[in-house]
Amino acid sequence: MSRKKCPLDENSLGGRLRSFREAQKYNIIEFSNLLGISHGSLSDIENNNAKPSFIPINALIRNTDINIYWLFTGKGEPTRNSISEPQEPALKDPKIKEYIAAALRIFKSGNSFAANSMENCIKYLDRTVMTEKRLDDLEDEIRLIKDETRQNKKGKTI
Numbered sequence: 001m002s003r004k005k006c007p008l009d010e011n012s013l014g015g016r017l018r019s020f021r022e023a024q025k026y027n028i029i030e031f032s033n034l035l036g037i038s039h040g041s042l043s044d045i046e047n048n049n050a051k052p053s054f055i056p057i058n059a060l061i062r063n064t065d066i067n068i069y070w071l072f073t074g075k076g077e078p079t080r081n082s083i084s085e086p087q088e089p090a091l092k093d094p095k096i097k098e099y100i101a102a103a104l105r106i107f108k109s110g111n112s113f114a115a116n117s118m119e120n121c122i123k124y125l126d127r128t129v130m131t132e133k134r135l136d137d138l139e140d141e142i143r144l145i146k147d148e149t150r151q152n153k154k155g156k157t158i
Contacts (some may be wrong), residue, residue, distance in 0.1 A: 011133070013126060014048040016071050020078055021046075024064070035059040051123060054115040058107045069100060072122065073129055 010019055021031045032042040035056040044050035052060075060066050065079045103122075106114045 011074060012048050013051070013072060014046045016074060016078070017052075018046040020064075020066055020071070023078065034063050051126065054107075054112070054119045057119070057122070058110075058115060061104060061107045068104070072126055 010016055021028070024031075026034070028039045028042055028046075032039040035042065036059050037056050041050065042056075045052050045056070057068070060071070061068060065081045067076055067078055067080050070076045070078050103118055106118045109115075
């Protein structure tokens with residue numbers, strides 16, 4: 001008996017990871033083996049019930065062409081091979097490029113202390129991105145309320 005798959009949410013890290021896996025034509029068992037984790041752990045990550053640790057992130061970088069910036073932010077292209085010219089203004093900033101290159105070197109180095117530190121930084125970045133998204137959503141809601149208020153005022157004065 002198969003379980004029902006959670007809806008794909010490409011606005012989340014887990015949803016983007018599942019989208020990437022499916023685009024690469026991996027089933028969940030093949031992809032979890034590639035990442036060195038159980039398929040249950042991969043399912044938890046894809047369904048946003050868990051955050052990926054160093055092991056699957058490191059394996060993603062080493063074994064696939066996933067664009068880690070896209071995975072964590074949803075910005076840019078899903079794969080490194082499809083990146084011709086950075087489309088995000090932040091990626092044109094040399095300091096940001098330097099940080100991304102350093103992060104990739106750390107994950108590829110196999111230094112577990114540095115990787116654990118980077119993992120904590122990535123978790124912090126993920127929380128920051130989610131907070132920024134919630135703030136953007138709140139700003140949109142405030143704009144809608146203001147627009148509705150203006151419309152109601154116009155309707156009452158006529």
